[in-house]
Each structure stands twice: as structure tokens, then as C-alpha cells.
Amino acid sequence: MIRIGIAGYGNLGKGVECAISQNPDMELFGIFTRRNPESVKTVFESSKVYSMDDITDFKDDIDVLIICGGSATDLPVQTPALSKHFNVVDSFDTHAKIPEHFENVDKASAQSGKVAVISAGWDPGMFSLNRIYAEAILPKGETYTFWGKGVSQGHSDAIRRIDGVLDARQYTIPVEDALEKVRSGENPNLSTRDKHIRECFVVAEDGADKNRIEKEIKTMPNYFADYNTIVHFISMEELQKNHSGIPHGGFVIHSGKTGKDMENTHVIEYSLKLDSNPEFTSSVLVCCARAAYKLNQEGQKGCKTVFDIPPAYFSSKSREELIKNNL
């Protein structure tokens, strides 16, 4: 049994707790929190909760620690620090800062002799994998990534900060026409506006100026100004009833040409349709934890990404079984 620790207990940590229970070769050692452990209500009653302050006391009891903090401030500190004592997995997803995070984590984990898998999840993660496989197979081609339909937490938060807004939910939606153009293999040039629509469900305070709120949303730089944005004002009841889920998903589509005169077109498409973004991400983290464990058992150390891991390492099945039944 691979003994897993969970560091940080929000939606992602809860998803990891659930995912471990689906994997027969794994068990949860415990959950580590910065809150008072006694105040934490776990998904399963049997799950143990400890204080993050004591985590290094358990370094011999945990095979892999899955770090479930946020990318903005938690992971840049936690992953290098914890990889001094544990094999770790994180979901660091600030794309522009991945090389720097990689460097920091690699230094710490190479020194401690542990394996650290960073930026696991679906993007970065499974989408990244599909981008590099497709580009390696068909180098004369273009790769397109579309996100959605799904809830963007960052964009929902940005709307909530507007004066007069009580709550909000923002969906990122791929433009069907753009998807079809890409699938046809014509390798179109697509602007930001061409690829995604942003649809917002907003609960306004009584008496708030809805025209002003709508204008503030639609003109907000970086978040909305470059998109076609649709704003709906709804009641709090409706928001809670119809928009409480955290679905997401998306598409990686690569089309490329082969043949003497590039006469043949091929389209590779990978897509995800997820009821729960954090639970799916957690499921990826858990199978990356298995890979981290196997790599470290072989004597490997240092920072890894999904690009470095042989696919068989993610599976609970033996290599022989995989060759016989899945190849």
C-alpha cells in the first residue's frame, strides 16, 4: 500500500481524499491543515487530521504527500519546503512561472533524494501531454486549446469585486464555429474573441445600477474586454440552485499534414467534460502520486513533470498486464 498524505484541505484536498478510496493500492495516512485540526470536517469519518506544524514528524509514515494549496502564494513556498522531507505532487498552474517553480523544487528534491511531480492536473497536465504527443507525431501542424464549458474561479472572483455585486458565476464557453473550423483541418488564425465567449450570472444588490455593473464587467481589462461577454442578472436563489457546481473541461485539437506534397490532413482531438473540476484534478494528482512513489523506489530523485513519466507508472497494473490487456 502506498501511504498518502494530503497537505491543505479545500476542494482539491477533499477530492484527493475521495480519489484515494478508489485506488486499491493506496491508503490515506492523514490530512494536514493550517486550521485547528479539530475544526475540520472530513469527507470520510475515518480520515485523520493533523496540524501542518507537525508534518515533518510523520516523514517516515508517508510515501507521497499531495500538496493541495493554491498556486498564487501557497505552492511556491510549500512545494520546495516539503520536498526536502517528502516525495510530493502539486498542481501548480501559473503557466508563466512554471520554469521558476521547477528550478526551486528541483534543487530541494534533488538534495533530499525525493521525487517531486509538479504541475499535475488537466491544464497543465493531461492537456500538456496531448499537446506534445500531437506535435511530435505531426510536426507540420497547429495545436489549439479551448477551455470550457466551465466555471472560471478567477473571473467569477473578479466580478464579485465590483461594487454592488453580491455574488457571481462566470462560464468560459468555446465558440462552436471556431471548434468546427479547427476540426476541419484548415488551421485558422483565431483571435482571443474568436475562441471563447464569457457568460456571467450576477446577483446584484437591491437598487444597484445594473447598467453600470454590466459595463464594468464588459470593459474589465485582461478579464473581459477582449471577449464577447454576456451578462445575466439573476436572484441569489437561482444562482444557488442552478450554478453551484464546478464543471469544466475543454479541447486540445491538433491538425497536421503528411505526404510528399502535404496532401493528407489528420486531426487529433482530446477533450474533457468534467462535472467537477477539482475532483478530476485530484484524480490526476493521485495517479501522479503513484508514479512519484514508483520513480523514487527505483532510486530517482528531483523534479518531474508529466512529460518525464513513462505512462505505465501512472497505472496500478503491472507492465505485463498492461501489455497483455491494454496495448
Added chain:
Amino acid sequence: MIRIGIAGYGNLGKGVECAISQNPDMELFGIFTRRNPESVKTVFESSKVYSMDDITDFKDDIDVLIICGGSATDLPVQTPALSKHFNVVDSFDTHAKIPEHFENVDKASAQSGKVAVISAGWDPGMFSLNRIYAEAILPKGETYTFWGKGVSQGHSDAIRRIDGVLDARQYTIPVEDALEKVRSGENPNLSTRDKHIRECFVVAEDGADKNRIEKEIKTMPNYFADYNTIVHFISMEELQKNHSGIPHGGFVIHSGKTGKDMENTHVIEYSLKLDSNPEFTSSVLVCCARAAYKLNQEGQKGCKTVFDIPPAYFSSKSREELIKNNL
């Protein structure tokens, strides 16, 4: 530059010759054939052709040999024999015999210190990879593979063997309704007949009994009896005009559940739409050749499958570039 040899020069070998020209880190050393080399017309005039009998004379000139023979009789002999002298890649696709082929190739290549990548292509190959990634992420789920729309060479050949048939083309077509059921996440039980239709375009001899031919096709065991089969009789001109391509493709769809009470459903879908089945397979073989080269440069040896190869090894880009631009 990685120097590639091509052993066997049918559709697959020609596809490899084209694919090498798209990859800036590779060059074609030469093509090896069992025919008279002077009788072979290559895609590019500059490509050199040698006799297969002399192939071991060039073992120091070739980094990786891509073996482009058939799975029925060529590869079971050629891959073990040639892996005694070369790093090799093949597309062995007789699923039931892969474990035996693996054993034979592993013995030869482990002894010679070479790397052999077997069963590369799209199924086995990219479809296999997607099956194991999806199952590792969502172990509580089901995986479905659909093939087509595309030409099945084996089924076309089976029709051609019927008395009174001059030529034929058989398309395997996934049943749209079955695809939709799988995509909905309901994990249906699907029989062979539920999943695929077989559509046949047949050119009959003048005066042949078309009713008898149609009946022979539809009742042919293993090939057609278990399917809904549609038979069209067409002229030789129409066959040549509208059915001369070798398109193929298909879908790997996995749907699985997460959450405390399995309340959330996720659907992972990978699909291929290929204008030319052999040219796409060749493109996979060529990036596997790059992986074989890199693995052998590191000192690895023995038989490998796509399950064993870190994804970054397929790419011509450096690990740093991939982390920066593709993760």
C-alpha cells in the same frame, strides 16, 4: 542528426520516407527492400535503396531502423532478427500475439544492447496510451474504443476472395447512437453489432449473382456475421474515383465517476480523423524512432512499448523548451 533506415517499402515505408523529411533532427540513410533495389521507385529521388540482404553491412551507419513489414509473417521474424544489430521500431498490431512478440524481441535486443520499440502506431499505440492514462485517472469507469470511419484492409480482402468479386472496399463505421450513449457517461453495455456498421462497396463480374455475393458477405463468420452490414454494388470506375483513399480513425472514450457517493461523472475522449492510415502510422513510428535513439543513448536496452517511454522523448524539443512552452 538521427540516421534512419527503412526496412520494407510498401505504404508504411513510403509514409516513413515522407515523415522523416518533416523532422529537422532526422535524415534518411536508406531504404532496404527484398525486391531488386533498382526496380523500386521512391517518393523522393534522393532516397537511396539497398538490398535487404546487405542490411547488416550498414549497422554503424544507421541509428534506428524502422521495420515496415506486415504483422502476419514479416515482423515476428524480422524484428527479433534485426534487433540483434539495430535499434528498431515496428508497428506489430496482432493484439493477441503482442506478449509473445515482446518476449522474442526483448531477448534479442537485451542481448545486443539495443532498444526495440514494438507495436507503435495508433492502435496499438496512441489509443493504448489513452486507454491507460484514462483508466489510471478514473479507475471507477469504463473505456470504449470505436474504429472508423475508415477502410479495413482485412475486410476488403475477405470480400475480394468471394467468387464473382473483382474488387471491394469495406468501411468500418462507428454507430453514432452508441457514441452518444458512451459520451453521456451512462456506461452502456454494447454488443459488437451495437458499436460498428460495416459498409461494403463491391465491384462484381459481369453476370455474377449479386444476391449470392451479398448473402456470402453478410453471413461471413468473424468478418461480417456479427454486424449490421450494408452492401453496395458499384462500377470499377466509381470504386477508383471515390474509394481509392485509405482514411481511418476512431475514438477512445472513458467515462468514470468521482466523489464520496460517485455523484460526479467525467468523460475523457480521444479521437483521430486520418486522411491516410499508413501515413499517420508512419508519423508515429518516426517519433518513436527518436525515442528509441534517446533511450539507447542513455544506455537503455531491450524491448519497449509506448507505455514505457517518457513523453518528452518523442519530441525534438529540449525538456526546458517543453516545460516553458508546452506545459
